Amino acid sequence: SNLDYSSYLKGWIRTVPNWPQQGVMFRDITPLLQNPKTFRMLIDIYVHRYMTEKVDLVAGLDARGFIIGSVLAYELNVGFVPIRKKGKLPFTTVEEEYELEYGNAAVEMHTDACKPGDRVILIDDLVATGGTMMAGYKLLKRMGADVLEAAAIIELPELGGGQLVRDGGLDLFTVCSYK
Ligand code: PRP
Ligand code: ADE
Numbered sequence: 001s002n003l004d005y006s007s008y009l010k011g012w013i014r015t016v017p018n019w020p021q022q023g024v025m026f027r028d029i030t031p032l033l034q035n036p037k038t039f040r041m042l043i044d045i046y047v048h049r050y051m052t053e054k055v056d057l058v059a060g061l062d063a064r065g066f067i068i069g070s071v072l073a074y075e076l077n078v079g080f081v082p083i084r085k086k087g088k089l090p091f092t093t094v095e096e097e098y099e100l101e102y103g104n105a106a107v108e109m110h111t112d113a114c115k116p117g118d119r120v121i122l123i124d125d126l127v128a129t130g131g132t133m134m135a136g137y138k139l140l141k142r143m144g145a146d147v148l149e150a151a152a153i154i155e156l157p158e159l160g161g162g163q164l165v166r167d168g169g170l171d172l173f174t175v176c177s178y179k
Contacts, residue, residue, distance in 0.1 A: 002175075005041055010176040012038045013154065027154050027178065029125055033067060043068065045175060046123075046151055047075045053148060056118040057081055061136050062088070062107065064125035068153070072123060081113040081120075083136045096138045098131035107132070109139045116144030126154040127174065130161025137170050149173055 012032035019026040032038045046068070059081040060069025066082060073080035086095060086106035093108035114120060122136050133150050140147050147170060155162045155174035165172045 002045055005045060006176050009038055009042055009153075013176065025178075027126060027156075029064065029153060032153075042153065042175065043071050043075065046072050046121075049151075049173065050076055050121055050148075054119055055121055055148065057114055057120045057145075059083055059109070059114070059120050059122045059136060059140060059145075061122070061124040061132055065123050068125065069123040072121070081109065083107050083109045083122075083139060094139050094142055096135040098135035099129060100131060105132075107135045107139065109136075109143070111143070114140065114143050114145045118145045120145045120147050122147055122150045122170075124150075124152050126156070127152045127161040127165065127172065128156050128159045130159075130164035130168075133161065133165050133170075133172070134168055137165070137168065154178065 009032060012035060014028040014031050016026040016028055055076055055078050057079050058069050058073035060066045062084045070080045086108050089108050089110055092111045094111055095106050095108045097106045120140055124133055127133050137147055149171045150165055151173045153175050155177040157177055162172055
């Protein structure tokens, strides 16, 4: 079941204390991605969850959301839209500012990246304060998209991001959580 997969996959996430700054427990997904079996198990959880839904697009958040989002889009046979850190996209964009566990930032999306009514899965690796996921959600809503669900690998409930997202009216699916 997904619960068994969840504890197994969690064993492939590495915790690096005090990175990138003192007090942050960094949850590093690179071991999970590096192992072909766990990478496939992870992607398959999302594929099985969304393959029976009518999905038009997967939108991935810069940068770790691109790694899993593009593979998910490919497997669902839909397009992929990057939501990028400010200043990276060349065409006309919409922009949302947000706060991070460590700093401030803004994300952008191309104005032609989705059409009103497009059914979108929004994906990132981790939800901490929820600022990044909410910024992505706001961009997609401003473009008139129908965001079916937000998905991530990891949720940090202590930081309240999962609750912020769900209270903001967006369903959030995560594979593991760290109390
Ligand atoms: C991390 C992570 C999420 C975000 C979560 O990205 O990959 O995108 O922070 O934090 P939040 O819930 O508090 O918004 P980061 O901005 O460090 O960038 P990266 O993916 O380029 O490493
Ligand atoms: N992004 C925000 N907080 C994080 C954490 N604790 N580990 C990995 N990525 C993060």
